[in-house]
Amino acid sequence: MAILIVADHDNHTLQAATFSVLTAASEIAKHIRDTELHLLIIGDECQSVVAMAQGITGLSKILVSDHQIHQYPLAENIAPLIFSLVQEQGHCNDENRVFDKVEYSHIITSAGTTGKDYQPRVAALLDVAQISDIISVESADTFKRPIYAGKAIATVQSSDAIKVLTVRSSAFTAASLTTELLAIESQVPVVALAAQADSGKSAFIKAELTQSSRPELTTAKIVISGGRGMQNADNFELLYTLADQLNAAVGASRAAVDAGFVANDLQIGQTGKIVAPELYIAVGISGAIQHVAGITGSKVIVAINNDPDAPIFDVADYCLVADLFEVLPELIAVLKVKD
Ligand SMILES: Cc1cc2nc3c(=O)[nH]c(=O)nc-3n(C[C@H](O)[C@H](O)[C@H](O)COP(=O)(O)OP(=O)(O)OC[C@H]3O[C@@H](n4cnc5c(N)ncnc54)[C@H](O)[C@@H]3O)c2cc1C
16 A cells, blocks of 8 residues: 655755645555555656655655656646556556556645646546645545635545545645755665656646746745735835845735736735745735635734724734835835844
């Protein structure tokens, strides 16, 4: 019996979400006798990712599908690969075609854009249900997940033979990977999987990525978000300045994104990103349920709003009823003096 963890990476490094998924998988493994953790890395020229994964303790095997068709993560190619591994209950080694028999009980990855794309396809191919966005592991077949934009938490039990899961990475502590771990001499066997044909159902056209020197929104320790109260894109400069002083990431409400103040990859909430920083600062954000759904994992929430009845104050630990155009310049000036 084994749990298959599908890694998030960019062909160079493992992404932070994978370490949270590893924690979730380890918690599931505690409820199953004699189970193994297998990490599946699907990519192209992704040797550095494999090397990094070898620094992870607790893995029994690393399966690697390193082929040109996986240069970009296309769900139409990833889903059949995972399906064949699980359906055939094992995998063929690339070189000597040795068949390793393994029975997978869980297929688990992060609830990121890519995982959300291929996991439902994997579940459909296996004719099982997919359980999305789990935030806790109750047992090997029972998980908790938010519903109604986080207003309620459902406890979901699955009787399917194979559980196909996505994990809300901010809900699980990341299994640590430090530079010291990279130095560990790993004995984890690496199995190169046989090449697969391109499904031909989709093709990568282009990626338009926002370049930023600030921390990544979902892993930043401090996040400063602006809402409609910021009034326009130029005023977001105040948040960028403050963010740079605090080494924070900048986020936004959907209203700010829809108004064109910032790019849509900064959106936080039910239909945006889920964040769980040490400190979340909401500026000119009313605190609609769909926004709050994305910030409830934050350790400390600070809200700045000139409306004392704004719902954001119901979830904030520190509430500042004030005009943001007075408060932000003051904060920036104080932090500048401290520098
Ligand atoms: C299906 C669905 C999904 C959604 N998903 C998301 C999502 O993922 N994320 C999200 O954010 N929203 C989402 N929304 C939208 C959500 O319902 C709200 O409309 C949105 O969050 C409001 O954004 P806001 O707080 O910036 O704007 P508003 O609600 O307009 O609030 C602006 C706030 O700024 C304050 N303000 C104004 N001027 C100042 C000033 N000078 N100083 C201080 N405060 C000031 C006001 O008092 C007000 O509270 C979704 C909605 C739907 C229906």
